[in-house]
Amino acid sequence: MSTSLSTRDIVYIALFAALTAALALFPPITIPLVGVPITAQSMGPMLAGAILGAKRGALSMVLLLALVAIGLPILAGGRGGLGVFAGPTVGFLLGWIPAAWVVGLLHELGWRKLTVIGSFTHAMIGGIIVLYAIGVPVLAVHASLPLKTALFGSAAFIPGDLIKAALTGVIAMAVKRAHPIIEVRQSQPA
Amino acid sequence: MSRSILHRLPAGLKLTALAAAGSAVIWVSDWRVMVDLLLLVALAFPVARLGRGALVQQLRPLLPMLVVLFLAQGLMASWTEAALVIARIATLVLMAGLVTLTTRTEDLIATVERLLTPLAPLGVNPGKVSLAFSLALRFLPVIAEEAERVHEAQSARGLGNSPLALALPLIVRVLKSAEDIADAIEARSGHDDPDCPQEKPQRRARFNPLAALKTVKE
Incomplete structure (x- = not known):
C-alpha cells in the first residue's frame, strides 16, 4: 500500500468512522448473569481492520474518536464530547486505534488464505487481546484498582467480544468475496 | 431559512463551546439541574429559528434506546438516576445537533x-x-x-x-x-x-x- 491516501481511501475511512458510529444505534444486549451491556459498537474496530486493512482501519478509528471529541454523541449510550476521554474506560476507547491496526495487519498478512476461522482469530487478537492490554491497565491506574480486579471486572465483556469477533470473521469473508478492499501486500519496498 | 445569531457565530467558537459544554454536563449529578439544562438547549432551537421538527428529528433515532435506558436505570438503580442519564443524553444530542444544524459543513x-x-x-x-x-x-x-x-x-x-x-x-x-x-x-x-x-x-x-x-x- 502506498504511503499516500487517495480520495477513495479517505471515503473508506469516513465510511467506517460513520459505520462504527451507526453501530451505537443497535440496542445493547445485557447478559443477565454478569449484568454488563453488550453494544455492537466495539465491533467497529474489528470490522474496520478486517475490511480496510491496518492503515485505513486505524485512521477510521482516529477519525471516529475525533468526531466524538468535537462533541458528536456517537458512542453507545449517546455519549460524546471531551468528557468521554476523562473516564476510567478511556483506554478501551483509545485502544480502538491499535486494535484496528493489528486486526488489519493480520488480515493483510493472511489475506490470500483467509478463512472465517482465520479472520475470527485475527479479530480476536487485535480486537480483544490488544484492546484489553491497553484498556485494563488504564482502568486500573485511573480507578486506582489492583490490576487483577480491573482485569476481572473487564472479563465480563469478553463473551460479548468473542461473539463480535466471530461475526467479524463471517462478515469479513463475505465482504472479501463480494467486494474486496484490502490489496495483497507485495514484497516491494514501500 | 433565515440566519439566526447562532448561525452567524464563528464555527470555531461553536465547536469549542460544544466541546466545553459536552464535557461539563458529565459533572452534573442532580437530575433537576440536568432537566433544566435540557429545556435550555431545547429553547435554543427556536432562537436558532429551527422548527420543532428539527428538534424531534434529532431525538427520534435515539428514542427506543432512551426508553430502554430509562427503564433499566430506573429499575436497577433509581428513577432519579434514570432521569439524569436520559436528560444528559438528550442534552448532548441536542447541543451537538444545534451546532451541526447552524453551521455549514464548509x-x-x-x-x-x-x-x-x-x-x-x-x-x-x-x-x-x-x-x-x-x-x-x-x-x-x-x-x-x-x-x-x-x-x-x-x-x-x-x-x-x-x-x-x-x-x-x-x-x-x-x-x-x-x-x-x-x-x-x-x-x-x-x-x-x-x-x-x-x-x-x-x-x-x-x-x-x-x-x-x-x-x-x-
Missing part, C-alpha cells in the same frame, strides 16, 4: 483544517483530514437511516434482530457506494490528487455525498 471543515495547519510539517495533510471529517459528518445520518431501512426489511422477512442479517447488507451496500462517491469527488475537483495545492476545500465541500449514496441505493 465552515466546520475549514475550522478543523485551520486547527491542523501547525501539524503540516509532521506529515498531516489538513486538506485530506478536513475532507474525511466532512464526509463522515455527511455519512452519519445516511448510514443511520440506511441501517434502519435494512432493519425494517429484515424484520419484515422474519429475520428479526440478527446482527448478521443487518450488518452484512449494510456494509456491502456502503462499500459499493464508496467507489461512486470517490469518483464523484474527483470529478468535481477536476483531478484525482487531493495534494494539489491550488485546490480550495470549499469546492469539494459543496459536493453532497448524500446524493451519490442515495443514487447508488436505488
Whole structure:
C-alpha cells in the first residue's frame, strides 16, 4: 500500500468512522448473569481492520474518536464530547486505534488464505487481546484498582467480544468475496 | 431559512463551546439541574429559528434506546438516576445537533483544517483530514437511516434482530457506494490528487455525498 491516501481511501475511512458510529444505534444486549451491556459498537474496530486493512482501519478509528471529541454523541449510550476521554474506560476507547491496526495487519498478512476461522482469530487478537492490554491497565491506574480486579471486572465483556469477533470473521469473508478492499501486500519496498 | 445569531457565530467558537459544554454536563449529578439544562438547549432551537421538527428529528433515532435506558436505570438503580442519564443524553444530542444544524459543513471543515495547519510539517495533510471529517459528518445520518431501512426489511422477512442479517447488507451496500462517491469527488475537483495545492476545500465541500449514496441505493 502506498504511503499516500487517495480520495477513495479517505471515503473508506469516513465510511467506517460513520459505520462504527451507526453501530451505537443497535440496542445493547445485557447478559443477565454478569449484568454488563453488550453494544455492537466495539465491533467497529474489528470490522474496520478486517475490511480496510491496518492503515485505513486505524485512521477510521482516529477519525471516529475525533468526531466524538468535537462533541458528536456517537458512542453507545449517546455519549460524546471531551468528557468521554476523562473516564476510567478511556483506554478501551483509545485502544480502538491499535486494535484496528493489528486486526488489519493480520488480515493483510493472511489475506490470500483467509478463512472465517482465520479472520475470527485475527479479530480476536487485535480486537480483544490488544484492546484489553491497553484498556485494563488504564482502568486500573485511573480507578486506582489492583490490576487483577480491573482485569476481572473487564472479563465480563469478553463473551460479548468473542461473539463480535466471530461475526467479524463471517462478515469479513463475505465482504472479501463480494467486494474486496484490502490489496495483497507485495514484497516491494514501500 | 433565515440566519439566526447562532448561525452567524464563528464555527470555531461553536465547536469549542460544544466541546466545553459536552464535557461539563458529565459533572452534573442532580437530575433537576440536568432537566433544566435540557429545556435550555431545547429553547435554543427556536432562537436558532429551527422548527420543532428539527428538534424531534434529532431525538427520534435515539428514542427506543432512551426508553430502554430509562427503564433499566430506573429499575436497577433509581428513577432519579434514570432521569439524569436520559436528560444528559438528550442534552448532548441536542447541543451537538444545534451546532451541526447552524453551521455549514464548509465552515466546520475549514475550522478543523485551520486547527491542523501547525501539524503540516509532521506529515498531516489538513486538506485530506478536513475532507474525511466532512464526509463522515455527511455519512452519519445516511448510514443511520440506511441501517434502519435494512432493519425494517429484515424484520419484515422474519429475520428479526440478527446482527448478521443487518450488518452484512449494510456494509456491502456502503462499500459499493464508496467507489461512486470517490469518483464523484474527483470529478468535481477536476483531478484525482487531493495534494494539489491550488485546490480550495470549499469546492469539494459543496459536493453532497448524500446524493451519490442515495443514487447508488436505488
